[in-house]
Amino acid sequence: MPAVEATAIVARVPVRAPTLPAHPLHRLTLDNGLRVVLAPDSTAPVVAVAVYYDVGMRSEPMGRTGFAHLFEHVMFQGSAHLPKLEHARQVQGSGGVFNGSTHLDYTNYFEVLPAGALERALFCEADRMAAPLLTQETIDNQIDVVKEEIRVNVLNRPYGAFPWLQLPEVLYDTFANTHNGYGDFVDLESATADDAAQFFDSYYAPGNAVLAVGGDFGVEQATEWVSRYFGRVIARSTPVRPPFGEPALTEDRHAEVIDPLATTPALAIGWRVPDPVNDLDAYLPYVVLSELMSDSDASRLEQRLIHRDHLAISQAMYLGLFGDPFDARNATGLMFQAHHASQTSAAQLITAVEDELASVASGGVGDAELARVQARIAAQLLRQADPVLGRTQSFAAGELIHGRAEFALELPARLAGVAAESVAAAAAELRAQHKAVLELKPGAGA
Amino acid sequence: MTTETSSELTNGDTSESADMALPPLIEARAGRAPRAVSATLPNGLDTLVVRRPTVPMVEVRLRIPLPAANSATAAATTARGSLMSASMLFGTAQRNQERLANDLAAVGADLSVSADADRLLFSTAVLRTGLSTVLGLLAEVVTSASYPSAEVAAERDRLGQRIAMALTQPAVVARMARSRRLFGDHPYAQTMPDLSVVAGLEAATLRRTHRDRVRPYGATLVVVGDVQPATVVRQATSAFADWVGPARKSRMMPLPDFDPVGITLVDRPGAVQSNVRIGGGAVGRRDPVYAALQLANLIFGGYFSSRLTENLRERNGFTYSPHSGIDNSAAGSTILIDADVASAVTARAVHETWYELGRMALAPVTQDELDSARRYALGTLALSTATQAGLASTLTSLAGQGLSASWLTDYQKAVAGVTIADVQAVSHRYLSVSSLATVVVGDAALVENSLGSLAALRKPG
Numbered sequence: 001m002p003a004v005e006a007t008a009i010v011a012r013v014p015v016r017a018p019t020l021p022a023h024p025l026h027r028l029t030l031d032n033g034l035r036v037v038l039a040p041d042s043t044a045p046v047v048a049v050a051v052y053y054d055v056g057m058r059s060e061p062m063g064r065t066g067f068a069h070l071f072e073h074v075m076f077q078g079s080a081h082l083p084k085l086e087h088a089r090q091v092q093g094s095g096g097v098f099n100g101s102t103h104l105d106y107t108n109y110f111e112v113l114p115a116g117a118l119e120r121a122l123f124c125e126a127d128r129m130a131a132p133l134l135t136q137e138t139i140d141n142q143i144d145v146v147k148e149e150i151r152v153n154v155l156n157r158p159y160g161a162f163p164w165l166q167l168p169e170v171l172y173d174t175f176a177n178t179h180n181g182y183g184d185f186v187d188l189e190s191a192t193a194d195d196a197a198q199f200f201d202s203y204y205a206p207g208n209a210v211l212a213v214g215g216d217f218g219v220e221q222a223t224e225w226v227s228r229y230f231g232r233v234i235a236r237s238t239p240v241r242p243p244f245g246e247p248a249l250t251e252d253r254h255a256e257v258i259d260p261l262a263t264t265p266a267l268a269i270g271w272r273v274p275d276p277v278n279d280l281d282a283y284l285p286y287v288v289l290s291e292l293m294s295d296s297d298a299s300r301l302e303q304r305l306i307h308r309d310h311l312a313i314s315q316a317m318y319l320g321l322f323g324d325p326f327d328a329r330n331a332t333g334l335m336f337q338a339h340h341a342s343q344t345s346a347a348q349l350i351t352a353v354e355d356e357l358a359s360v361a362s363g364g365v366g367d368a369e370l371a372r373v374q375a376r377i378a379a380q381l382l383r384q385a386d387p388v389l390g391r392t393q394s395f396a397a398g399e400l401i402h403g404r405a406e407f408a409l410e411l412p413a414r415l416a417g418v419a420a421e422s423v424a425a426a427a428a429e430l431r432a433q434h435k436a437v438l439e440l441k442p443g444a445g446a
Numbered sequence: 447m448t449t450e451t452s453s454e455l456t457n458g459d460t461s462e463s464a465d466m467a468l469p470p471l472i473e474a475r476a477g478r479a480p481r482a483v484s485a486t487l488p489n490g491l492d493t494l495v496v497r498r499p500t501v502p503m504v505e506v507r508l509r510i511p512l513p514a515a516n517s518a519t520a521a522a523t524t525a526r527g528s529l530m531s532a533s534m535l536f537g538t539a540q541r542n543q544e545r546l547a548n549d550l551a552a553v554g555a556d557l558s559v560s561a562d563a564d565r566l567l568f569s570t571a572v573l574r575t576g577l578s579t580v581l582g583l584l585a586e587v588v589t590s591a592s593y594p595s596a597e598v599a600a601e602r603d604r605l606g607q608r609i610a611m612a613l614t615q616p617a618v619v620a621r622m623a624r625s626r627r628l629f630g631d632h633p634y635a636q637t638m639p640d641l642s643v644v645a646g647l648e649a650a651t652l653r654r655t656h657r658d659r660v661r662p663y664g665a666t667l668v669v670v671g672d673v674q675p676a677t678v679v680r681q682a683t684s685a686f687a688d689w690v691g692p693a694r695k696s697r698m699m700p701l702p703d704f705d706p707v708g709i710t711l712v713d714r715p716g717a718v719q720s721n722v723r724i725g726g727g728a729v730g731r732r733d734p735v736y737a738a739l740q741l742a743n744l745i746f747g748g749y750f751s752s753r754l755t756e757n758l759r760e761r762n763g764f765t766y767s768p769h770s771g772i773d774n775s776a777a778g779s780t781i782l783i784d785a786d787v788a789s790a791v792t793a794r795a796v797h798e799t800w801y802e803l804g805r806m807a808l809a810p811v812t813q814d815e816l817d818s819a820r821r822y823a824l825g826t827l828a829l830s831t832a833t834q835a836g837l838a839s840t841l842t843s844l845a846g847q848g849l850s851a852s853w854l855t856d857y858q859k860a861v862a863g864v865t866i867a868d869v870q871a872v873s874h875r876y877l878s879v880s881s882l883a884t885v886v887v888g889d890a891a892l893v894e895n896s897l898g899s900l901a902a903l904r905k906p907g
Contacts, residue, residue: 044832093818095825116472144763156719297547372551379554
């Protein structure tokens with residue numbers, strides 16, 4: 001199609017990135033070390049409670065792969081004053097929803113409920129922080145449940161957990177960074193109540209956690225409830241977190257896996273990126289770069305791989321194994337993944353991706369393109385901040401990972417301030433360093 | 447388990463002071479019911495706008511009915527809808543694909559187009575300042591999408607690859623098998639476009655289908671966010687002024703009857719898990735017993751605190767995430783029950799699911815169960831409509847059945863009034879094993895024998 005003139009409906013002035021609505025944050029630390037962030041906001045009569053423990057898959061000892069996630073399941077199996085199933089019944093029977101999830105560097109538990117259920121939610125979270133029921137019976141039950149979770153998400157489907165389970169083995173070297181965070185069945189099946197008690201004692205101390213409360217409540221009342229219910233959790237020593245960073249790759253790496261259920265191939269590439277916490281200024285350009293490369297139909301890779309060269313069935317480039325650039329500490333990486341037809345070789349795709357990075361590195365990023373990417377970033381941050389749970393989780397993660405809940409509020413301005421030259425420099429750095437490539441080969445007949 | 451046996455775990459704090467009792471629930475102030483401003487534009491487009499300035503964003507949905515006329519055209523309609531939705535943003539009379547994508551991104555938007563058996567749906571969020579741009583571009587797409595031949599041909603190949611990939615996913619295979627069992631040759635049985643039909647599609651066909659079917663009458667525009675409704679109605683009126691076309695009948699044919707007897711077994715050699723899928727007829731949102739059925743569904747398997755989760759997951763460890771729910775489509779509503787279970791326990795899991803269905807159908811639920819489900823239904827409705835995106839999607843879904851925002855208020859009242867007897871009555875009618883069809887996708891060598899002891903096995907249709 002020839003170049004066309006756009007009509008006047010498209011605004012000519014660049015859109016200025018709006019900021020998040022102001023949320024006053026209140027912070028306190030209990031005597032037992034629990035860090036608390038309160039973010040009152042009365043726009044809707046709902047509240048969110050999020051408890052983030054500073055332990056994730058990376059902290060699992062050898063022989064205990066998958067334990068952080070298994071333990072997350074067990075935390076729903078009752079506590080001192082709430083028998084098995086009662087946590088769910090209290091939250092849902094109050095009109096709320098709940099969940100928990102296990103990440104590389106933390107494990108979180110959260111609920112969002114009608115405002116009138118806040119005290120009950122705080123009671124429930126405090127009860128399991130103080131004393132979860134860790135019996136062999138419930139652990140055995142949850143081992144079965146987790147095995148079905150792994151079967152449904154990994155073993156019984158093509159591309160199961162690709163590439164987050166397999167790429168780290170190529171991109172990293174240490175056990176902490178490479179092991180299977182879902183867990184080997186052998187490790188899972190041998191987990192005992194003693195292991196759980198020890199894990200709880202080591203990592204679930206109040207001083208190793210952050211509590212964030214957001215939504216429709218009075219700060220004074222919430223402070224009183226938090227102090228009453230969480231204040232009684234006995235202080236314990238907090239673990240020393242070992243550094244999980246790794247030196248840069250010294251050569252390109254390449255590996256293949258055969259997926260017995262897949263009929264078409266897939267490709268993943270990983271690059272190391274700067275420390276997202278201690279070198280944030282160096283890290284942020286990679287966030288903008290990943291959006292420029294891969295977000296939306298207008299992005300470079302969508303244009304090149306999908307629309308122009310028809311090399312891929314789908315493509316994605318993102319930071320962090322799970323696609324959230326701000327939920328992990330060092331080491332972390334920029335990931336690319338694509339599904340492609342068998343007629344396209346992995347080499348063709350790799351060349352195209354590197355070409356596009358080189359083009360950003362040498363050709364730079366124009367004002368209009370940067371403005372578009374910044375507008376998309378602003379829109380996505382605002383959209384995530386609309387639900388009270390999204391806001392509250394970002395405050396908890398900010399406090400835990402970055403030491404400051406305000407990080408979530410400052411992020412839009414920080415990202416809007418990333419200059420075009422920094423994005424080009426990040427692309428140049430990626431071209432200069434070594435990468436880890438993982439090819440998924442189809443093992444099933446087409 | 448009791449609190450006595452567990453008190454030794456409380457790190458020495460064994461005193462049961464008064465404040466260790468479960469805190470009470472406080473009646474929260476009621477959330478504001480969404481005040482929707484509705485207008486029918488001169489071209490017939492129904493427009494629904496809600497001011498919800500929680501963040502400086504706007505959610506936009508445009509729903510256009512696209513039902514198949516009958517069974518004979520179902521495969522063609524599904525394939526065309528699928529390729530149309532994938533190709534619709536490849537250019538307009540004024541813009542090529544890249545220009546359109548750039549202009550959307552410039553205001554923070556990422557327009558998606560999807561198709562199912564009932565409708566086409568455009569969906570995006572946009573920065574507040576970019577709403578008029580998005581409405582203008584949306585109007586440009588519906589009035590002049592160009593479907594360039596070369597790009598459509600490439601997308602047809604990509605769609606074929608995506609379908610082929612989807613067909614290797616057990617969840618997709620299971621959904622298709624249940625839909626065929628429940629809907630026979632009704633268009634709803636077509637949950638995935640047929641590869642051979644897709645392969646035969648040409649750009650000219652899409653252009654013609656677009657002209658015939660993408661019309662303002664029967665369509666609904668929903669806008670929720672940091673907006674002034676009167677301004678949005680003016681903007682939409684102006685943006686969509688050139689989108690015209692006569693009204694046409696667009697009614698989905700009614701759902702057929704199905705034979706609930708027997709278990710359909712779809713063999714998936716080597717599977718390490720079985721996908722159990724059960725389904726049957728349900729009542730829709732307009733029905734007086736809809737609220738009772740929703741609460742019955744919750745108690746049975748609709749949330750974590752349900753009987754199904756307690757039985758299959760928390761007691762037996764058969765499955766990770768069992769679930770039941772009510773699907774509301776234009777032609778009718780359906781109850782759907784899903785559980786992915788270990789191969790070795792497949793028949794036992796089906797048996798336990800049937801047992802829980804029988805318990806619902808034959809015995810009253812407890813007052814505690816009803817109260818919990820009621821509060822959950824009301825609470826989660828408030829949560830899901832508290833965000834711009836949630837409210838926009840809810841209103842769009844209601845519009846698909848010709849319902850307005852006031853339905854939400856009526857529904858809340860209905861939920862508040864449901865009794866144990868009401869739940870018993872709808873359970874007997876809609877959750878009886880004898881009225882539901884069961885489908886299992888799994889390794890037949892491992893599950894056939896034991897499943898056969900529960901019911902006659904049927905071959906997939």
